[in-house]
Amino acid sequence: MNEDKQRAKVLYNKIIPVHLDANFFFERAVRSLDRNHYDKALRYFGKAVEYEPDNPVNHCNVAGVMSEMGDYAGSNIVLSQVIENIDPNMTECYFYMANNFANMEKFEEAEKAIVTYLEEDGVGQFLEEAEEMMDLLLYELDRPTKLTRIKSREGMVEHEHARTLLEEGKFAQAVDLLEKIVVSNSDFLAARNNLALAYYYVGLFEKAKITIQEVLEQDPGNLHGLCNLAIFYQHENDMTQLLPLLHMLSVTVPFHQEHLFKLATTMGILGQHEQAYRHFRRLLKDEELNWDPSLYHYSATAAFNCGRYVDAERYWRYAIKIDPESNVPKYYLSQLQQFQEGLTKQPKISYHYHLPFEEQLKQWDQDDEGITDEIIQNPLIRSSFFWALRHGDTATKLQVIQSFALIADEEVKKVLEALLQESDEDEVIKEAAMLVLQGINEEALIDDSLSMGEGIPSLHIVREPSSEDWDDSSSTVVDRTLEMMDYAGDLAQQQDVQSLWTEFLHKSYPDTPELRHTEAWSAALEYWASKMMGQPTTYQKVAERYGLSASTVSRYARRMDSVCHMKDRNG
Incomplete structure (x- = not known):
């Protein structure tokens, strides 16, 4: 008798207790799905719902299996119950419902569901699949779907426009737009990074630095933010902060093309020319980039600053070959040759793909056309204007302001108005800026009076252009x-x-x-x-x-x- 009790006790100790809960039935359901046993998977997921009726995922799993079994209508009933009674934020249910409606060839209902998904879902997990379904609906309904917004891409269109403004050198306009974007999308780090750059281009370094710090608070490893911060530290000559950051960037080896280019240019600006040269040479091996003359200029600049004069000459000559109209590689190649012949001291070569500001002014003075529309619209040249206005000496600033009188667009007006608000700016500079602003405003008033007919006996008529307006x-x-x-x-x-x-x-x-x-x-x-x-x-x-x-x-x-x-x- 004692022996029987002892054996029973040993057997009891070997029994593994089974806890019947939602996870237990979930695992059983997944195994059944792996074996294509959909009926069993449906029963097990149903059991998971019984144990955790408030968990929307369990209900979605039931709906998913029903859809796989061809019960599209039943699947949609379950999904509707999830949204209406369990979790209204489960917006992916609309995507699942759209698929079910499409399988039932109810394309109007599918369209309503997919539009709701795109307009209400902020994550965008099924964004690519939703776009494919939009193509299907366009074919089936023979009309485009009306879509007011894509929530998961909120701010993307505006951000692309802001990037275009930066590329066009319209920095003040870019600042205005990017500020609105980051207010409404606080976690949009790419927009915040570009806002910092826009501030930097117009000389607002303190704002630029604060904006970058906001980026790094959300994403401490953001490479664009770290590179920009390093440049700001160098601008402030804050070596205590710069050196550890510089060491971290020195051991970073980016994989993505965009990150590699950002790090290469940053290391060049920071004076780490050997590392910049190594990164630029990697970029030149990329067939998507090796037709860009500016990349050969960057590589030549890094090579020159490393003392690799033969390589620098080769890269500048190649830049001339693929961009024969540009004066930039020709100018720096001549600077190199004069230096090698002992005619000049070692020149300071900029990584920017444009002529030094003083050289630009000299060439414009010699050119009969002066500052043309093409020059005005060049973003690199415009950025050099703004940079020189913020950091040049008095003579250079006056030259910039004089040039602004010829450009006289809205961007110039905003920059000059901001300059007048600078408390530590020289009064001579402010007076020159005021004169140019007065001239711009007077032209605007004349234009307005013409269009409104104020004080003018004849009407200012706007007409459609005709062929006579175009020359041969x-x-x-x-x-x-x-x-x-x-x-x-x-x-x-x-x-x-x-x-x-x-x-x-x-x-x-x-x-x-x-x-x-x-x-x-x-x-x-x-x-x-x-x-x-x-x-x-x-x-x-x-x-x-x-x-x-x-x-x-x-x-x-x-x-x-x-x-x-x-x-x-x-x-």
């Missing part, structure tokens, strides 16, 4: 494009090219650009015409055909895009 160079652009595209026998395609160019001229009016550079405008027209006709092309391919640089084609194509919104048409 306009038709030459079209003729050259058609000649290069070889559409002599295709009247329809000829008409498409002509219509696109006419649209650009009409929408540009009365600010129609000068068309003296026929080849560049023809290349830009061919680029967008090819895109419209579904023909694959790149700036580089078009540039080679016209004997231009890719950057030139890109610049003129962007001008057309800013007027005609070509990117939106071509996806």
Whole structure:
């Protein structure tokens, strides 16, 4: 008897107790799914719901299995109950419902569900799949779906516009837009990083530094933020903060192209030229980048500052080859040659792909055309203006302000107005700024009076532009494009090219650009015409055909895009 009790006790100690809870049935359901036993999986998930009826995930699992078994209507009933009774924030249920409706060929209901998902879901877990479904619905319903917003991409469109403003050198406008974006999207770190850069470009370093610190509070490892902060520390000569940060950046080896470029330029600005040179050489091996003349300038600059003069000369010569119209590589190559011949002291070479400000002023003085529209719209040149205004000596600042009188756009007006608010600025500088502002405002008043008819006996009539407003160079652009595209026998395609160019001229009016550079405008027209006709092309391919640089084609194509919104048409 005692032996039987002892054996029973031993057997009892070997029994593993089973806890029947939601996790137990969840694991059983997953195993059943792996074996394609959907009926068992449905029962097990149903049991999980019984143990945890308030857990929306369990209900969604039930709905998922029902959908796999073809019970799309039943699946949607469960999903609707989740949203209405358990967790209204479970917005992915709308995506699941849209799939069920599509499988039932109820495309109108599927459209409503997918629109609700896109407009209410802030995570965007199924964003790509939702976009694919939108394509399906476009085909099935034969009409585009009306969509007011995509919540998970909130601020993205505005951010892209702000980046465009930065690229165009419209820094004050970029600041205004980016400030609004970060207020409404506090965790949008890319926008906050770009806001810091915009502050930096206009010389507001304290604001730039604070903005970067806000980025790093949310993401301490943000490489763009760390690089920008290091540059700000150097600007303040704060070596205590800079040195440990510099050491961390020195041992960082980025994988992504964008991060590598950011680190390379940062190390160059910080005077770590050997590391910058190594990073730039890695970038030159990338086929997507090695056509960019500015990258060869950066590499040449790093090489020169390392004492690698043969490499520097080779890179600048290559930059001239792919961007023959630019004076930048030619200028620095001449600086190198004069230094090697002992005619000058070792020059200070900037990583920026533009001429030193003093050299720009000298060339504009010698040029009969002075400061052209193309110069005014160049973002690198505009940034050098703002930089010189904040950090140049008195003579340089006065030259900048004098140049601003020729530009006289809204950006200049905002910069000069901000300058007048600087308490420690020289009064001579403020007086010069005030005079230029008065001139800009007087021109604006004259324009307003003309348009309103104030004090003017005749009316200021705005009319549609006619063919008389375009000179012969306009038709030459079209003729050259058609000649290069070889559409002599295709009247329809000829008409498409002509219509696109006419649209650009009409929408540009009365600010129609000068068309003296026929080849560049023809290349830009061919680029967008090819895109419209579904023909694959790149700036580089078009540039080679016209004997231009890719950057030139890109610049003129962007001008057309800013007027005609070509990117939106071509996806």
